[in-house]
Amino acid sequence: MKTKLFVFAMLFALLAAACSGDDGASVRELGDDESSESASSGSASSGSGSASSSSESASSESASSESTSSASASEEAADEPEATDDVASDDDDGTVAPADDAESEEAADVDEAADVEECPTITLITHDSFFLSEGTLQAFSDETCISVEQLAGGDAGQLVSSAILTKDNPNADVLFGIDNTFLQRGLDADLFLPYASPALANIDPSLILDPENRVTPIDFGDVCANYWIEALPGDVPTSLDDLLDPVNEGQFVTQNPETSSPGFAFLLATIAKYGDDWEDFWQGLVDNGVTITAGWEDAYYGAFAGYGGPSSIVMSYASSPPAEVLFAAEPIDEPPTGVLFDSCYRQIEFAGILDGTEYPDAAAQLIDFMLGTTYQEDIPLNMFVYPVNPDAVLPPEFVEFGPLAENPLSLSPEEIEANREAWTERWVEIVLG
Amino acid sequence: MIRSRNAALAIVPAAFLALFFVYPVANLIWRGLGSDLGRLGDVMTGGRFLRIIWFTIWQAAASTLLTLVVAAPLTWVVANRRFPGRRLVRVLVTVPFVLPTVVVAGAWIALAARLGLDEGTIRIRHTVWAILLAHAFFNVAVVVRSVGGFWSQLDRRPEDAARTLGASSWVAFREVTLPRLRGALLAALSIVFLFSFTSFAIILLLGGPRRATIETEIFRWAVTRTDIATAAALSIVQMVAVLALVVLNARLQRSVGGRQGMVRDRARAAVGARARAGTAGSLMIGGAFLGAPLVILLERSFRVGGEWSLENFRSLAERVRLLPISGLDALLNSLSFALAAAGIAVVIGGLGSLVIVHGGRFWSRVLDLGLLLPIGTSAVTLGFGVLISLDRGMLDLRSSWWIVPLTQSLIAVPFVVRSVVPVLRAIDPSMRDAAATLGASPAVVRREIDLRIGARALATGVGFAFAISLGEFGATSFVGRRSDWLTVPLAIERLLGTPGEVLRGQAMALSVILMLVTAIVVLIGDRLHPDGGGVL
Numbered sequence: 028m029k030t031k032l033f034v035f036a037m038l039f040a041l042l043a044a045a046c047s048g049d050d051g052a053s054v055r056e057l058g059d060d061e062s063s064e065s066a067s068s069g070s071a072s073s074g075s076g077s078a079s080s081s082s083e084s085a086s087s088e089s090a091s092s093e094s095t096s097s098a099s100a101s102e103e104a105a106d107e108p109e110a111t112d113d114v115a116s117d118d119d120d121g122t123v124a125p126a127d128d129a130e131s132e133e134a135a136d137v138d139e140a141a142d143v144e145e146c147p148t149i150t151l152i153t154h155d156s157f158f159l160s161e162g163t164l165q166a167f168s169d170e171t172c173i174s175v176e177q178l179a180g181g182d183a184g185q186l187v188s189s190a191i192l193t194k195d196n197p198n199a200d201v202l203f204g205i206d207n208t209f210l211q212r213g214l215d216a217d218l219f220l221p222y223a224s225p226a227l228a229n230i231d232p233s234l235i236l237d238p239e240n241r242v243t244p245i246d247f248g249d250v251c252a253n254y255w256i257e258a259l260p261g262d263v264p265t266s267l268d269d270l271l272d273p274v275n276e277g278q279f280v281t282q283n284p285e286t287s288s289p290g291f292a293f294l295l296a297t298i299a300k301y302g303d304d305w306e307d308f309w310q311g312l313v314d315n316g317v318t319i320t321a322g323w324e325d326a327y328y329g330a331f332a333g334y335g336g337p338s339s340i341v342m343s344y345a346s347s348p349p350a351e352v353l354f355a356a357e358p359i360d361e362p363p364t365g366v367l368f369d370s371c372y373r374q375i376e377f378a379g380i381l382d383g384t385e386y387p388d389a390a391a392q393l394i395d396f397m398l399g400t401t402y403q404e405d406i407p408l409n410m411f412v413y414p415v416n417p418d419a420v421l422p423p424e425f426v427e428f429g430p431l432a433e434n435p436l437s438l439s440p441e442e443i444e445a446n447r448e449a450w451t452e453r454w455v456e457i458v459l460g
Numbered sequence: 461m462i463r464s465r466n467a468a469l470a471i472v473p474a475a476f477l478a479l480f481f482v483y484p485v486a487n488l489i490w491r492g493l494g495s496d497l498g499r500l501g502d503v504m505t506g507g508r509f510l511r512i513i514w515f516t517i518w519q520a521a522a523s524t525l526l527t528l529v530v531a532a533p534l535t536w537v538v539a540n541r542r543f544p545g546r547r548l549v550r551v552l553v554t555v556p557f558v559l560p561t562v563v564v565a566g567a568w569i570a571l572a573a574r575l576g577l578d579e580g581t582i583r584i585r586h587t588v589w590a591i592l593l594a595h596a597f598f599n600v601a602v603v604v605r606s607v608g609g610f611w612s613q614l615d616r617r618p619e620d621a622a623r624t625l626g627a628s629s630w631v632a633f634r635e636v637t638l639p640r641l642r643g644a645l646l647a648a649l650s651i652v653f654l655f656s657f658t659s660f661a662i663i664l665l666l667g668g669p670r671r672a673t674i675e676t677e678i679f680r681w682a683v684t685r686t687d688i689a690t691a692a693a694l695s696i697v698q699m700v701a702v703l704a705l706v707v708l709n710a711r712l713q714r715s716v717g718g719r720q721g722m723v724r725d726r727a728r729a730a731v732g733a734r735a736r737a738g739t740a741g742s743l744m745i746g747g748a749f750l751g752a753p754l755v756i757l758l759e760r761s762f763r764v765g766g767e768w769s770l771e772n773f774r775s776l777a778e779r780v781r782l783l784p785i786s787g788l789d790a791l792l793n794s795l796s797f798a799l800a801a802a803g804i805a806v807v808i809g810g811l812g813s814l815v816i817v818h819g820g821r822f823w824s825r826v827l828d829l830g831l832l833l834p835i836g837t838s839a840v841t842l843g844f845g846v847l848i849s850l851d852r853g854m855l856d857l858r859s860s861w862w863i864v865p866l867t868q869s870l871i872a873v874p875f876v877v878r879s880v881v882p883v884l885r886a887i888d889p890s891m892r893d894a895a896a897t898l899g900a901s902p903a904v905v906r907r908e909i910d911l912r913i914g915a916r917a918l919a920t921g922v923g924f925a926f927a928i929s930l931g932e933f934g935a936t937s938f939v940g941r942r943s944d945w946l947t948v949p950l951a952i953e954r955l956l957g958t959p960g961e962v963l964r965g966q967a968m969a970l971s972v973i974l975m976l977v978t979a980i981v982v983l984i985g986d987r988l989h990p991d992g993g994g995v996l
Contacts, residue, residue: 150859152940155950156957158784178859178940184683185938189847191686192491196851198858198940212686283669285680321664324562324956328964329569347959353781354960356765364959409782411958448685459670 146172147386149393152199154186155179158409159402167396173389183209183288190381191216200384201393203245207236207375207437208291211444214241219379222391226398230415234375236440242377243394246403248412249345249371249432250292252279253364258332258339266369267300270312270340277316280330281342284451287322288374293342294454295443296372299436309457319458333363345371346411349422349429353408362428371432376412470823473812473873476804477830479855481870484845485695485837491848492692503693509677513697516657516673519588523595523656524649530596531603534746538604539611541739542729549743550608551983553601554923555975556750558931559757560949561661562956563971564594567753567760568666574756586668594666595656600750601927602655603648606879609920610644611637613883613913615721643713643885647878650709654702654836654874674698678838688844695841702836703829710828713882722886722913754975761968765961772962772969780966782958783951784943787970791977794930794947798981800865801872801929802922808869809876809921813914814906816877817884831877834870842867843938859940867936868929875928876921883917884910923982930978948974 151164157179164175178199180186187209190202194216205213213219219241227235227243234244254264261274270279282290298305318338320326327343330336333351348362378397380390396402403414407425414421493500503509538549556564569585614637622632658675672680674694682691730736764771776787783790809831816828834842846867850857857863887909895905932949946954948970955967 150940155937156954158782158943158954161779161784176859177943179943180940181937182683188683188686189844189938192688192844192848193851193858198847198851285669285684286664319669321669322562324953325565325665327959328956329566334964335570335573343959350959350963351961354958354962356961356965 146174147389148174148176149201149384149386149389150176150178150199151201151203151393152178152180152186152190153202154183154204155181156410157204160405160409163402163405166401167393170396171389171392173386173392175393187213190218194218195383197381197383199381200386200390201378202381203376203378203397205242205377205379206288207373207377207440208288208295208443210236210242210377211440213379214440215444218381220382220384220387220390222380222387222394224391224395224398226395226416229417230398231417234415236375236377242379243398244375244415245378245397246406246410246412246414247373247375249435250289250296250374251343251345251371251432252281252293252340252367253331253343253347254340254367255332256363256365260339263365264340264367267297267308267367269367270317270370271308271315273315275315275340277318278338279312279315279340280318280320280326280336280338282323282326283319283321284454287320289323289342289344290319291451292372292374293370294450295438296370296436298450299372299438306453306457309454313458317458340367342370344411345431346407346413346425346429349424349427350411352424352428366432368432371435373432373435373437374412375415467820467823469811470815470819470827473808473815473827473831474823476808477827480846480850480866481834481837481842482830484849485699485841486845487849488688488841488845489692489695492688492690493696496689499689499693500696503690503697509694509697512672512677513674513701515671516675516698517701519591519673520595520653520656522588523592523599524653526592527596527599527603527652527656528649530746530749531600531607533742534600534604535608535611537739537742537746538608539614540727541735542727543739543743546727547983547986549746550605551923551979551986553604553746553750554927554982555754555978556597557599557601557924557927558949558974558978559971560932560952561594561665563757563952563967564597564753565662565665567756568594570756570760571753585666586670588667588671590666590668591662591671594662595652595659597750597753598662599652599655600746602652602875602924603645604746605920605923606648606651606875606882606917607641607644609879609916610882610886611641612725612727613722613916614640614726614886615723616726617721640886644882646709646713647882650706650832651835651874651878653705654832657702658698658836658838660839674701675838675840678840682840682844691840695838698838698841699833699836702833706829706832706836710825713885721888722883757968757971757975761965761972764965772965773973775962775966776969776973780955782963783946783954785946787948787951787966787973789944790946790948790951790970791973793945794949794974795977795981797865797868797945797947798926798929800862801868802925802985804865804869805872805876805925806918806922809873809880809925810918812873813877813880813884814910816881818910827877828881832874835874839933839935840938842870843935846935846939859942861945863939864936864941864945865929867939868933869925871933872921872925872928875924876918879921879924880914880917883914887913919986923985926981926985927978930974930981948977 157177164177168174180189183204183206186202186204190197190205190213202218214237221239221241222243223240224243227240230244234247236242236244252264252270256263260278261272262269264270264272264275269275281293284291284294294305297308301308318326318330320330323343326341327347328334330338331341332339345366345368348364348366351362351364352359378394380387380394384390398416400416400419403416403419406412406414406419407422413425413431534549534553537543538546568590572585618640619632619636622636623629627635657673659673660675660679663671663673663676674697678691678694678698681687681694730739761772762768762770779786785793812827812831816824819827846863847858850863857866892905892909895909896902900908930948932947952967952970952974955963955970
């Protein structure tokens, strides 16, 4: 805050100088002021540096033991991929192997710990929709003495493309927010170091998509059609085929899969459901007057009946009804919307340690923390997705109004990456003509 | 001696441009095409790409034309008529400029529905008209502020003389005023064109899923598909088109040849019922076009559960759930970035303008073209370019606070330059000669004449620089930003990314606050200059 005010004062002075023109040398003065700008940038960064070092000293002791064990685990994973393959083939044993090796390599780790900074600051890069409650990442710093700087790097597509472009010199240590629709691209580009967190043992194996553990599942959710109950012209839709019912003509709005992540998820849902007949289904949607928007916002807030639009069915998430309850203007007992579970496509978001990090051990500890209950319980109300850790307690609104689909649709990351262009191009031909 | 000093002046803007624009963009294009030059051929010959290139060019040209038509009444009245609130009009036109496109699009759709424009035979949404109207809506400010500002300082005696000699007011305008306005008009229209040429969210949100421009295609290839080769090829096409336009524009502007008498303010109060009606009518046309969607926005911000309420605003004072910081902190962040961006833009744009007008031929041309190019460059190319270029040692700015205002100022500098250069060019050189003859040193001449007369134009440019930064234009979403640096537009988008009536209400309230703050900040900027200097 102080640096911000300082910058304020500086720049007001600069502007005043620029505009008043009282001094004969005002042109030169402008140049001088620029150099002092860069000086203040220096002070800004030193300010943040000192802040982190004070938090580091607080709890360096408690961290050292933990960092040793997970450090060896990550090294294990990085150096001997064959070993992790074995681990992955029977998921339940995942924790055992790294724990054993931790002891055998303990001596080496102690040496390395002396070389490497004990309380480093690591960078977590995420997509723009990432938020946590205040203090959640601080809890990690208090526990481990590792400070975390979080950066937002655009939407999920921007995030993955940026990571691939900066692969030789990554601007972060851990990346969070690559989902199953982009996963294969990240894996093909060798972005991540393998790391099998001990906490994975607890997690539903169907969420662990990479057998080499180059990425770790953190949260998941279902992309599903929602309907505004009062605005439905006919019966409550229960299957995808109901979207083709003439009674729902002009009632369905979804997003362009080329520009929207839920839009792409829905395209994948139809392919998973109908196989080669997906094109016929979409032709049916077009004949029944489907509306296409660029993104989620203009579908939900621009075209959905609850917000003044003409469509009673919109592509959104299984967690949207709890949000409608939580953020209702007047308190309500029941959400005004319902979920068409037959349309649900499962989306899983992963974190991975970026190859090129200087602090693989600290990064591994952050992954462990992200799977712990402190972090996992903070996910639902900030990002409206579900924690992967079954021990995390869900908020009551999620339990009551946000059940997940029992049999969500899904496709493998390999299949998605291999066919992405062909599918979206075919979609454009059918739907946009 | 003057020559060498000019070269020294040129170094700062030239180095800025080279480091933060040319190097990153060239680096990215090299990365994309270095291994796969064939993509350029594919792009140049593919039917789909050619259609997209053609659509990009004509929609930008049509948008520019429509902007000019819509802005004309306001520009005229601001330049020529003295009326209460005149300064405020100059300020208020910048408000649309900063609003997130998704908010404006929502307001427009609601307005169209209310006016019955979105059913039956007339449909605006998802047509090219929606794109053109939105571009006009966002860009009216460019014409009103820079052309209106220039016009208001244009000595009216030549027109008065023409009128005395019997010319009708139309003939006097066409034959005397218009030729003198050409420099400023070309400058403003070139910016509107480039803005429309590279606009992104408007095309996607309002144009509907079938419309694609070079800019949206670059995003699609680079981001959705991580195909940097194709994106780089498209970037080259985009830059060649932009460069051709900029060169043409610069040539046209130089041929204008300036040297008109500049006064402090030419405007007069309207005398007589007819003149007053003209003033009121012009204001009403502009006001209706810009104001109607904003009224919808205001209405939405004061509605909670179908009733009027201040709750949306009240709740912003606390930390809103889903936002990492309070609305107030987001506002402070936005203002800090805007101040920094405006500061950089003043330095670079001010020095650049001096060099363009007074410098040697080489540097003048280089900066004249170069400083305009960033507006015409894809945000994707620039953003990814910065990410892979400013990444080592001292230059590792990727997660620095400064990368945000630096990137924003690249887009803001052209506004400063295009506002200031026409005014400096128009200063009658005999005025400088007279001052020199009377014994003024070159420094005094520059201070007393160029700086004083250029001050209002500089303030105009500063206002834009603020607005550009407050509105989060350009490539900043590609560089990593800490969540405690969240700005107001990003907070609005964040709120609109989750369902819930409260969230939408708060997003609308934040938009209204953003409008208000923009108006205040631009007003302060406008007041900082000594009102045209009184030297004449």
